[in-house]
Amino acid sequence: MALALTMGDPAGIGGEIAAGAWSALRETGPAFVALADSGWLSRYGPVQVVAEADDARFADALPVLDVPLASPAQPGRPDTANAPATIASIERAVRLAQSGQVSGVVTNPISKAVLQSAGFAHPGHTEFLAELTGASGREVMMLASPLLRVVPVTIHLSLRAALDRLTTEGIVCVARATRAALVGDFGVAAPRLAVAGLNPHAGEQGRMGTEEATLIQPAIDRLRAEGCDVTGPWPPDTMFTDAARKRYDAAICMYHDQALIPLKTLDMSGGVNVTLGLPIVRTSPDHGTAFDIAGRGIADPSSLIAALRLAAEIATRRAST
Numbered sequence: 001m002a003l004a005l006t007m008g009d010p011a012g013i014g015g016e017i018a019a020g021a022w023s024a025l026r027e028t029g030p031a032f033v034a035l036a037d038s039g040w041l042s043r044y045g046p047v048q049v050v051a052e053a054d055d056a057r058f059a060d061a062l063p064v065l066d067v068p069l070a071s072p073a074q075p076g077r078p079d080t081a082n083a084p085a086t087i088a089s090i091e092r093a094v095r096l097a098q099s100g101q102v103s104g105v106v107t108n109p110i111s112k113a114v115l116q117s118a119g120f121a122h123p124g125h126t127e128f129l130a131e132l133t134g135a136s137g138r139e140v141m142m143l144a145s146p147l148l149r150v151v152p153v154t155i156h157l158s159l160r161a162a163l164d165r166l167t168t169e170g171i172v173c174v175a176r177a178t179r180a181a182l183v184g185d186f187g188v189a190a191p192r193l194a195v196a197g198l199n200p201h202a203g204e205q206g207r208m209g210t211e212e213a214t215l216i217q218p219a220i221d222r223l224r225a226e227g228c229d230v231t232g233p234w235p236p237d238t239m240f241t242d243a244a245r246k247r248y249d250a251a252i253c254m255y256h257d258q259a260l261i262p263l264k265t266l267d268m269s270g271g272v273n274v275t276l277g278l279p280i281v282r283t284s285p286d287h288g289t290a291f292d293i294a295g296r297g298i299a300d301p302s303s304l305i306a307a308l309r310l311a312a313e314i315a316t317r318r319a320s321t
Contacts, residue, residue, distance in 0.1 A: 001103040002053050002063070003311050004093035007036035008108025010073035010082055012289030013299035018108065019045035020301030021308060022062040030312035031058035032106065035089040037069040053101045067092065075295025078111050083118035086110055090125070094132045097280040103315035104281030105129075106307050109289045112156075123156035126275050129282055138277035140177040142250070143260055143286055144186075144310065145267035148240065149250040150259035151178045151276075162255040163198075166211070171195070171219035171252065178250050179228055181276040184321065185314045186249075194239060194248035195220055195232030196258060202233045216254075240266070260286075269302035272310045281315045283307040 005021075008014030018034055022045060025031075033053045034041060041047050046061035053065065067089045071081040090110075096102045107125055122128040130139035142151045153174045154162035175193055182191035195216060196202075199209030206213060212233045223230045231248065238244060239251060240262040253259035263271050264286060271286035285303035293299060 001101075001315075002058070003030055003032040003308060003315075004053065004096050004102040004105050005032045005034045005036075005308070006093050006105065006107045007034070007041075007067060007086055007089040009078055009086055009111045009114060009289045009291075010037065010040050010069060011076060011078040011294060012109055012111070012291055013294050014108035014289070015041050015044045016294070016297070016299045017285070017301040017304045019062065020299070021304045022058075024301065024305055025308065026059045029058070030308055031063075032308055033063040033065055033102070035065045035067050035093050037073070037085065038064045038066045040069060040073050053096055065092070076291045078114045078289075078291065080114055080118040083115050083120065086115065087120065090128065091132060094129065094280065097282075098133070103319075104283070104311040106304070106311050107282065107284040108304070109285065109287060111289050111291075125284065126155060129275055129278060133278050133280055135278050138177070140174050140181075140276040142178065142181065142274045142276055143263040144272050144274055145263060145270040145286075145306070147267045147270070148245055148263050149182075149186075150253055150263050151250055152253045152256050152259040154255050156256065159255060159257075166198070166215060166254055168215050168219045168222070171216060171254075172222050175219070175223050175228065175230065175252050176226075177276045178252060181274075182249055185274075185276075185317060187317060188249050190229065191250065192248045193223070193228060193230040193250055193252055194234050194244075195230060195252045196236045196239060196254055197233035198236075198254045200235075200237070202235045269300060270306050271303055272307045274310065274314070281311050281318065283311040283314075 047064045048061040050063045093105045130136045182188040198211045216233045273284040275282040
């Protein structure tokens with residue numbers, strides 16, 4: 001069964017990396033169908049417009065379920081007139097996954113600023129997908145690569161707001177979801193979690209902050225009481241070294257950049273965004289729209305290829321249980 005690939009912002013690199021991913025995967029799979037404007041996508045490679053997700057030979061051309069744009073897309077020049085098509089592509093992909101017509105959803109990068117200027121009410125993909133699937137409040141963002149898996153407790157918030165929103169309960173819930181996903185989606189039989197501290201040196205025993213003692217350690221204690229193999233709070237500046245990463249299967253981080261900076265530094269091309277807590281499979285490349293290089297023929301499809309492969313692996317694992 002094919003995966004559904006959304007259009008993303010048509011002024012970005014989504015079309016180029018979609019074509020690049022098709023070229024790399026056309027003989028081996030996993031197969032996917034793009035939900036996009038067929039004329040726009042045909043700029044980047046051969047396409048075949050289909051009526052159903054499985055109506056095509058993937059090796060011949062990239063299958064497309066047509067989602068027309070309101071305005072011609074110009075590389076590097078985002079247009080709010082095309083925001084409804086970007087949103088419609090996501091909504092249709094989710095419906096296909098919910099009905100079992102595709103095995104999962106892979107999302108091309110969107111511009112939150114462009115969508116929000118057109119009335120989009122969500123901080124990002126993750127929260128929108130949770131609403132569409134009835135999982136609001138249970139969504140968890142993981143960034144995964146062969147070198148590292150990281151999960152931020154707070155996501156699309158300013159740093160100041162993230163500190164205000166950080167709670168013991170939030171840490172516990174994210175860790176539980178991570179542990180369940182490692183077992184069910186990644187095949188890790190006995191997951192080991194490492195919990196990051198919030199402050200320099202993990203608070204230095206209260207000398208550089210008390211959140212480790214008041215918020216993070218209580219969460220670790222609760223998780224251990226539930227039988228979870230969890231360590232921490234780890235000093236954030238040392239827990240991502242080669243030696244440290246061998247001691248855990250996923251790192252639970254306190255805020256967005258604490259998680260994403262090490263992942264993207266270590267493996268930008270192989271990193272994949274995975275949304276945990278949804279009833280459908282969803283992955284995404286770990287980069288943005290890259291308006292600055294759109295249309296120049298230099299976009300690297302590696303992260304999208306990794307996202308497609310991981311989505312197919314997770315879907316296969318879920319189907320076998």
